[in-house]
Amino acid sequence: VGTAAAGAAAAGLGLSTSAGAIEATDATTARSGIGAGAVRADGGLKITGAARYAIEQQLDGLVHGVVVSSTTPSGRIVAVDTTAAEAAPGVIAVYTAANAPQIFQATTTDTGGAAVEAFTPLRDDLVRYNGMHLAFVVAGTFEEATEAAHLIRVDYEPDDFIIDLNDPNAQPEPMAGADAIWGDAAAAMATAAVTVEEEYSHPRNYSAPMEPHACIASWADDRMTVWEPSQWVGGGRAVIAEWMGLDLDQVQVLSPYVGGGFGSKIAPHAHVAMACAASRALNRPVKASLTRQQTFTGISGRPAARTTLKIGADAEGRIVAIEQTGANEAAIDESYMEPSNSVTKLMYAVPNIHSVHSVVPVNARRPGWMRAPMETMSIFALETAMDELSYKIGIDPVELRLRNWADRDPSDNTPWSTRQLREAYIAGAEAIGWSARNPEPRSMREGRELIGYGMAAGTYPILRTPAEARIVLLADGSAEVHSAGVDIGTGTYTILAQTAADILGIPSQRIRVRLGDTSLPRSPLAGGSQLANSLTDAVHTAAQSARDAVLALAASDPASPLRTGDARDLVFSDGMIRPARRLSGGYSIAELLQAMGRDRFEMVGGSFAADATEATRNAAAGSFAAMQGPNSNGVSKHSWIAQFVEVRVDEDFGTVRVKRMVAAVDSGLIYNPRLAESQWQGGMIMGIGQALLEEGVIDPRDGRTVNANLADYVVPVNADVPEITTISVGIPDTYSSTLGGKGVGEIGICGVAPAIGNAVFHATGRRIRHLPIKLEKLH
Ligand code: MCN
Ligand code: MOS
CATH class of the missing domain: 3.30.365.10 (Aldehyde oxidase/xanthine dehydrogenase, molybdopterin binding domain)
Incomplete structure (x- = not known):
């Protein structure tokens, strides 16, 4: 792979990138604002191989880290014999809990932070699940690190374990926060003409993105730079800063392209902490890349879940009551909940409901989000039970749903x-x-x-979170939109150019979008299907502010051909700024900038309240604090x-x-x-x-x-x-x-x-x- 620019130019796609900053423009469609079916701005770069993914960064002095994972589900690590590994060719360091540099625990999303798991590697001798990361081998090449990793011998003192959420020895923990209880479900159920009562379940699932989990961590000049495929660089920065005991501004996370996440890349997993710690200890960049197997054994996925659902209806199919109990698996020492009633409680007009949910600790990695987290078990059970009800009553399933319209x-x-x-x-x-x-x-x-x-x-x-965006207007008639938000394959690059195009009157193919870098204006995660809404909010508002500021400048700048002293005398329409009383002509933004002798005008705007503090803005970008x-x-x-x-x-x-x-x-x-x-x-x-x-x-x-x-x-x-x-x-x-x-x-x-x-x-x-x-x- 050559440079991105060379690759794109070779492909004749007119895509652009500058060193260290990846940008994408929509070169193939004419002006296209919101509602246009513009093709993916990053598509050409991805299909020609010019898009440079996280671990494709070429860094001087880069060394390779390989993760060693446990082979037993529970117990204590009694001894780790690293002698052979340390003597193996090319090995630079072997880290275990006995000698690892300190990694602090990061705050989870449940407790006001951004971490998707509290589990912190290389801190203690407790084995929580089979596949838990317990050592990190750094060597000159990936092959040397892999070979040495296989030479590590771990002695365990085994302990009892629970594998299955249906194990009779499991200890479900009731989650009162998930209760959906109103009316008198038991009394109403007794009046039902028809009932359906069944158990439904789904197994553990994995996000299985094409691009495995991997990162490059580079410690230099008291700063940590991490390239990592991420759905949320702001969250990644917060987590890495906590792990390493650094200030936020000492950490930069970059994720310009992601080969799929589906919830598994919301925030960095344990291998990133290991790579960061090793990079700081060794003072050189470290690449850590999980094996495909480790992306299953050591990374979150949808938890196995079950629910018993009883629906009672009258003879015409009107639901009179729902009774439900449900449970999902969680980690042995970390809770994680996906309520089995999230949809049960809102899809239909249900006058009486009694629905409760528990979490069952098992010896497994902490589950996490996977496409449509929180809703899956509930929808599967409810919508299957509704079909069963439609057959029992003998009415069409669409009609049954309409009869229960909420x-x-x-x-x-x-x-x-x-x-x-x-x-x-x-x-x-x-x-x-x-x-x-x-x-x-x-x-x-x-x-x-x-x-x-x-x-x-x-x-x-x-869901919706306030965000920022920078709008850059250039005298050559093009513009840029900058945001830390990411494009995981969804189209963020493309729709943000479309959003700005409408406000600035600049064709979207002339608007370059830069994303996926914590040095850019703050953004929430590409998760919970909220990024498009949150960032179009921000870009729309920021572009309006930029447009208004240009009008003010046009009215006041001594060199402006439209100097009137009062911006209210000017209007902006069809990409032209003109006196309010004129219906045509005027000056484009580019012409005005040129006349005023400026080559660019930029400003940061967005959807935060004007008086939002730095702390509030950082919290919005690095936790769920501001998520509506x-x-x-x-x-x-x-x-x-x-x-x-x-x-x-x-x-x-x-x-x-x-x-x-x-x-x-x-x-x-x-x-x-x-x-x-x-x-x-x-x-x-x-x-x-x-x-x-x-x-x-x-x-x-x-x-x-x-x-x-x-x-x-x-x-x-x-x-x-x-x-x-x-x-x-x-x-x-x-x-x-x-x-x-x-x-x-x-x-x-x-x-x-x-x-x-x-x-x-x-x-x-x-x-x-x-x-x-x-x-x-x-x-
Ligand atoms: N869009 C639109 N009109 C809207 C809203 C969105 O046209 N009103 C389009 C846009 O192209 C936008 C895309 O849909 O970029 C997704 O927008 P949104 O629903 O806001 O979702 P996010 O940007 O927050 O992306 C995350 C979401 C989630 S949570 C998962 S899981 C998932 C998904 O996106 N993972 C994906 N889609 C994925 N697609 C790819 N290729 N890879 C993943 O990992
Ligand atoms: Mo999507 S599972 O909310 O990242």
Whole structure:
């Protein structure tokens, strides 16, 4: 790979980059503001190999660190014999808890920080799970470090362990904070004409991004620079500063390109702490790259979960009560909760509910976010149970959902901001041809294939955090937008240029966007589907401030051809600044800057309150302190989706193939329809994995992930993916964001698993309540 500029120029894509600063412009479409289907600004750089990922940085004196992980789930480390490793060729250092430089514990997101786990490597002799990082070998080459790592011998004093959340010895911890209790569920349930009561579950899942977890840490001049694939450089900076006992401004985190995260790269994991500590101790850059196996055994993923759900309804299908208990696994010494009732409590008008949730400590790495965290178990159980109810009562599942329509958020009785879910049901049903479905199970077939149609609803909450952006206006007629926010493959580069284009009247292909660097203005995470809303808020406002400042300058600068003394005499329209009384002509920003003898004008603006302090702004960028939840400001804000699928089940073998998928989605105003569609499709494809393929197989004897590789932990490939239709039914929702958009990145997966399960039931008459739906469960 040559330099980015050379690579891009060679590809003739007109993409630009400058040394050390990666930028991307939309060179292929004409002027395109919000709503245009501009292609990905970073796409050319990525497909030509010119985009330089974290560990592709070339640093002088770079050495390689390899992580050694435990092979037992529980107990104490009695001794680590590093003699052979230290004597191996090329080895520079071997760190264990006995000799490691100090790493302080970082504050987790639950307790006001940004760390995704409290676990801190190389601090004690306690083994918490199989795959826990316990030594770090640094050598001149990756091969030397790998070889030496294999020479390390660890003696353990084993202890009892719990592997499975259903283990009778497990000790569930009730989570009162997740309770959803109102009305009198028991009394109402007794009046129900029809009930459904079943247990539902899903196994441990892994985010499995293409780019494994890896970083380069470089300590120099009392500063730590870390290149790491990250969904949140501000969070990474906060965590690394805590680990190393440094001030925030001594740490820089860079993440211009990410090869997928899906929740697993929210904040740095333990190998980053090891690389940072080693780099400081050795005074040279250290690269640490986990093996693919270690990305399963040592990195968070979706926790295994189960829930028992009972729905009672009257004879017409109106829900009278819900009773539910649920649990998810967590780490043995760290809690992590994904409530099984997050959607149960708001999707339908439920007058009486009693729903409680517990967390079960097991000897596993702390679970973490994975696409649509918090909603998955709840949606799968609720939307499968609704299908079961529709069959018991004998009404269409879409009709059942409409009969239970919630006019307001039942959990707090606030109005919805916008809820185009009825429109979604109608559009989705139409597109899949729902009316042609014979509801009788096993009634539709083509040859040896049983045909099934299924549907389900889904939702994901709207989160929002204030952010900043720098707008740079240049005398050559181009502009720049700078933000620390990242583009993990979603389209952030592209939509921010589109946002600024509308306000500045500059074509988006002339707006360079720089992202993924903590030296740029502060941003929250690309997580919880909130970055697009949070950053378009910030860029829109910052661009307006910059435009107003240029008007003021035009009115006041002695060299300005438009000097009037009062900015109110000037207007900005169609990219031109002109006297308010004139309808055409005037000066572009570039012409004005030239006339005033300036080559650039820049300012930082955004969505913080004007009087927000530095501390407030840092907290917003390095914790969840300023994150607004869905039930803020007296309205309830969510994205909504209706999923419809057609499956084919081979009658002899039980193999399930998804034949068609349709989703009608309410994500509010769509910033870029091409990219939103790609995101929805990506989520739906991940939903196929969740429904049919993905299952972390854990060895009950030692808690090791058995299928810790991409050959055995199976994710959907192109051959598994059918024709997918997505339909946008959203309307602008300015409660959710300045421009009216809602979340896009995660809503696509919501509802896919129950829709597929419901379709499998329709095809076969077999109801599978424990994911994934593998062929052996259909026999
Ligand atoms: N968008 C839009 N209109 C809107 C909102 C968003 O057109 N109203 C488009 C934009 O192109 C925007 C994208 O959708 O860049 C995603 O926006 P948003 O929903 O705000 O999600 P984030 O930017 O916060 O991205 C995170 C989200 C999450 S939480 C996971 S998990 C996930 C996802 O995005 N991981 C991904 N999509 C992913 N896509 C890729 N390629 N890789 C991942 O790791
Ligand atoms: Mo997404 S799992 O919230 O990063």
